[in-house]
Amino acid sequence: MxxxxxxxxxxxxxxxxxxxxxxxxxxxxxxxxxxxDYAARELVFAIASGFIASVIMVIFSEQLIQLFDSLLWIDSALLFPLSMLAGALLAGSSAYALAQIPVLDRLIAxxxxxxxxxxxxxxxxxxxxxxxxxxxxxxxxxxxxxxxxxxxxxxxxxxxxxxxxxxxxxxxxxxxxxxxxxxxxxxxxxxxxxxxxxxxxxxxxxxxxxxxxxxxxxxxxxxx
Structure with missing residues (x-):
């Protein structure tokens, strides 16, 4: 239109x-x-969001490992790094998608x-x-x-x-x-x-x- x-x-x-x-x-x-398109700023925002998500997961790593141990029969020593990677990717991709909203795009730019x-x-x-x-x-x-x-x-x-x-x-x-x-x-x-x-x-x-x-x-x- x-x-x-x-x-x-x-x-x-x-x-x-x-x-x-x-x-x-x-x-x-x-x-x-x-x-x-402000793609560079949006990408930096996405990477920063993924990094922050990883930091938060590290801060609460003990609680997360206990949660994994109680819910899953999987070695939490292996699961936690994978969950950190998944969390960072999810946070980054979500942030990039949110950056397409005009009001947020203006704030980021x-x-x-x-x-x-x-x-x-x-x-x-x-x-x-x-x-x-x-x-x-x-x-x-x-x-x-x-x-x-x-x-x-x-x-x-x-x-x-x-x-x-x-x-x-x-x-x-x-x-x-x-x-x-x-x-x-x-x-x-x-x-x-x-x-x-x-x-x-x-x-x-x-x-x-x-x-x-x-x-x-x-x-x-x-x-x-």
């Missing part, structure tokens, strides 16, 4: 089209489930790593989508990364030098607030209009202006 409904995508595309009628700038919207991942993914799409290569260098990319609860706005140098940083920051803050309320399409649509207003003020349309980049929002693949 897409991150945006078909109607939401159409509304955003119309908002981009309408905004660009008043400016020579370009607005590109992209949305991605997550900007990184950490704020700094997620911020860097979203920034890198936005910069990559800024290049791949051609936002960096508009005629007047006045393209603006708006990327929403769902897992991280992050929004990255990158304005090319042609427009960025004309606009105060807090103007972009206010747009991002309002967008994040709207997404948290579950109003993703509405919030993106408003952000597009606000970006369009800034572009119209500083970069009016040219007589030979053409639409350089498609208006439809791009839904990127997870971690791509």
């Amino acid at each position: 897409g991150l945006l409904t078909a109607e939401g995508s159409r509304r955003i595309a119309r908002a981009v089209e309408d905004a660009e009628k008043s400016t020579a700038g370009e607005i590109v919207v992209a949305i991605i489930p997550e900007s990184d 950490g704020r700094h790593l997620m911020t860097e991942a979203v920034r890198r993914r936005a910069l990559r799409h800024f290049t791949e989508s051609g936002v960096y290569d508009t005629v007047d260098r006045t393209g603006v990319l708006l990327l929403v990364s769902v897992l991280e609860h992050r929004v990255e706005l990158i304005a090319d140098r042609g427009i960025n030098k004309m606009v105060a940083a807090n103007s972009w920051e206010n747009i991002v803050a309002a967008l994040v607030k709207g997404i948290k309320k579950g109003q993703t399409a509405d919030a993106i649509e408003k952000a597009v209009r606000d970006i369009g207003g800034i572009l119209a003020e500083h970069v009016p349309p040219r007589a030979d202006d053409v639409n350089e980049i498609a208006d439809v929002p791009t839904e990127l693949e997870k971690g791509s």
Whole structure:
């Protein structure tokens, strides 16, 4: 299932089209489930969980050996190391599975790593989508990364030098607030209009202006 409904995508595309009628700038919207798979952090979490499980079993080794002796006709000297290995593997695999839950994944990844991942993914799409290569260098990319609860706005140098940083920051803050309320399409649509207003003020349309980049929002693949 897409991150945006078909109607939401159409509304955003119309908002981009309408905004660009008043400016020579370009607005590109992209949305991605997550900007990184954070596999390394998840693996470390799983290994650490397995290690902790082993330590706990060592601490309670005497009680566990007594339990094995009372329940099973097996040499506990052999069974205990095997049970430690099984316990560590079970704890590690369970931890790795739990790490796929978004709220836990965010805790494991950490704020700094997620911020860097979203920034890198936005910069990559800024290049791949051609936002960096508009005629007047006045393209603006708006990327929403769902897992991280992050929004990255990158304005090319042609427009960025004309606009105060807090103007972009206010747009991002309002967008994040709207997404948290579950109003993703509405919030993106408003952000597009606000970006369009800034572009119209500083970069009016040219007589030979053409639409350089498609208006439809791009839904990127997870971690791509």
